[in-house]
Each structure stands twice: as C-alpha cells, then as structure tokens.
Amino acid sequence: xxxxxxxxYLSQLADRVPAPGGGAAAALHAxxxxxxxxxxxxxxxxxxxxxxxxxxxxxxxRTDTVRSAALRVGEEDAAAxxxxxxxYRLPKGERAEAVAHALAGAARPPAEVVGLARAVVxxxxxxxxxxxxxxxxDIAAATEAARAAATTARINVEINLGGIKDExxxxxxxxxxxxxxxxxxxxxRLTDAVRLEIAP
Numbered sequence: 001x002x003x004x005x006x007x008x009y010l011s012q013l014a015d016r017v018p019a020p021g022g023g024a025a026a027a028l029h030a031x032x033x034x035x036x037x038x039x040x041x042x043x044x045x046x047x048x049x050x051x052x053x054x055x056x057x058x059x060x061x062r063t064d065t066v067r068s069a070a071l072r073v074g075e076e077d078a079a080a081x082x083x084x085x086x087x088y089r090l091p092k093g094e095r096a097e098a099v100a101h102a103l104a105g106a107a108r109p110p111a112e113v114v115g116l117a118r119a120v121v122x123x124x125x126x127x128x129x130x131x132x133x134x135x136x137x138d139i140a141a142a143t144e145a146a147r148a149a150a151t152t153a154r155i156n157v158e159i160n161l162g163g164i165k166d167e168x169x170x171x172x173x174x175x176x177x178x179x180x181x182x183x184x185x186x187x188x189r190l191t192d193a194v195r196l197e198i199a200p
Contacts, residue, residue, distance in 0.1 A: 001028075001078065002071045018085050019078035023106075026113045026152035027074030031067045033120040033145035036138045038063035043132040052130045059123055066119050070149075073116065077109035077156075103163040110156035111176045114183070117150035121186050128190060133197070140194035147187035154180040 001009060001024060013020050041059045049056060080102070087095065087102040124143045131139060154177050161177075164170050 001075050019081045020074070021078075021081060022152055023077035023081065023110050023113070023156045024074040026110060026149050026156060027070045027077060027116075029145045029149035029152065030113050030116040030120060031070035031074070033117070033142040033149065034063045034066040034070060034123075036142035036145065037120065037123050037127060038067065040127060040131045040135045040138050040142070043135050044127070044130060049130070049132070055126065055130065059127055062119070062123055066116050066123075070113065070116050073109045073112050077106075077113075080106040080109055100163055100165045103160045104166060104169055107157050107160035107164060107169075107173050110153035111173055113153035114150050114157070114176050114180060117146040117153065118179070118183050120146035120149070121183055121190065124190050125186070128193060136194055136197060140191045143187040143190040147184045150180045150183040150187075 001020065004012070009020070013025065038060055041056050041063065044052065044056050084099070084102040084106050087098040090098050121143055124139050124146070128136070128139050157173050157177050161170060161173060164173070
C-alpha cells in the first residue's frame with residue numbers, strides 16, 4: 001500500500017478483490033489526518049512561533065510516527081482479511097477454530113486505527129491554539145479524517161466481534177468500540193472551533 005501510487009491504490013480498492021477494503025481505507029484516513037497536522041506544525045515554526053518550539057517539534061515527531069503506523073496497520077489489515085478468507089476455505093473439521101483465530105487477527109488492525117485516530121484528535125487539540133492561523137482549516141480537515149478513521153474502523157471491529165471466542169479479547173475490543181463516540185465528538189468540536197475562528 002505504501003509503495004503504490006494513489007491511482008493504483010484506488011483501482012485496487014475498487015476492484016473485486018477481498019483486500020484492501022474498509023479497514024485499509026480507515027487506516028489511510030488516520031494517516032492523512034496525521035500528515036495534515038504535520039504540515040500545519042511545520043508551518044508553525046520560525047521566530048514568530050519560538051515560544052512554542054518544543055511543543056511543535058514534539059507534535060511534528062508524533063504526527064510522523066502516527067502516519068507511518070497508520071500505513072503499517074493498513075497493510076496489516078489487508079493481510080489479516082486475506083487470512084479470514086483463507087480460513088473459510090479450509091475443510092469443515094479445521095475451519096471453526098481457524099476462522100475464530102483469523103477473525104481475532106482481523107479485528108486487531110482496525111482496533112489499532114481507533115487508537116491512532118484518537119492520537120490525531122489529541123494532537124489537533126494541542127495544535128489548534130498555537131498553530132499558524134493561515135493553515136488552521138487543515139486542522140479541521142485532519143480531525144474530520146480522524147473521525148472517519150475511527151468510525152470506519154469501529155465497523156470493521158464490530159463485524160468480527162461475533163466470531164471471536166476469546167472473552168478477554170472480546171471485552172478489550174468492545175471497550176475500543178465504546179470509545180469511538182467520544183473521539184468523534186471531540187473531532188466535531190474541533191471542527192466547530194475552526195469554523196468559528198474563520199467565520200466572517
């Protein structure tokens with residue numbers, strides 16, 4: 001995924017193939033949100049923003065890390081979904097356990113995307129008060145990407161929950177799903193704050 005052109009990725013996403021799908025799209029939303037914040041932070045440098053240098057440098061480093069992690073998770077999601085398809089093709093006697101194991105594996109990447117989306121929203125919250133006002137709308141764009149990442153990833157966790165037998169893992173994933181509304185609400189509030197700031 002990370003080595004494809006955008007056109008190649010979209011063509012593959014549109015094709016009749018099992019992966020990439022919604023999970024990869026969710027991860028890419030998170031990556032784009034992190035990238036947008038990285039751009040805003042890089043525009044918030046120099047003499048004018050000297051008092052915020054430490055915070056901005058930390059935000060730049062963190063957004064780069066989140067962006068890279070999101071791409072990795074997108075690739076892991078595609079591989080995990082392929083494993084689910086392969087498990088369903090096994091002979092009946094081997095299938096049930098293999099499918100349960102594969103579904104557990106398929107739920108983990110989107111669960112991680114939820115965490116990455118939360119990180120984007122937290123970084124946006126920190127950057128908004130100090131960021132270069134000339135690119136403040138990109139903070140809103142980043143939070144909207146994070147909101148899409150979280151809500152899309154939630155669906156991809158939920159679809160796998162029913163087939164997961166490990167109760168501890170089910171509880172962990174259920175908690176991840178429950179956190180998404182808060183992430184989406186925080187993202188919406190940030191977008192509202194930006195809209196208020198740019199209102200004529």
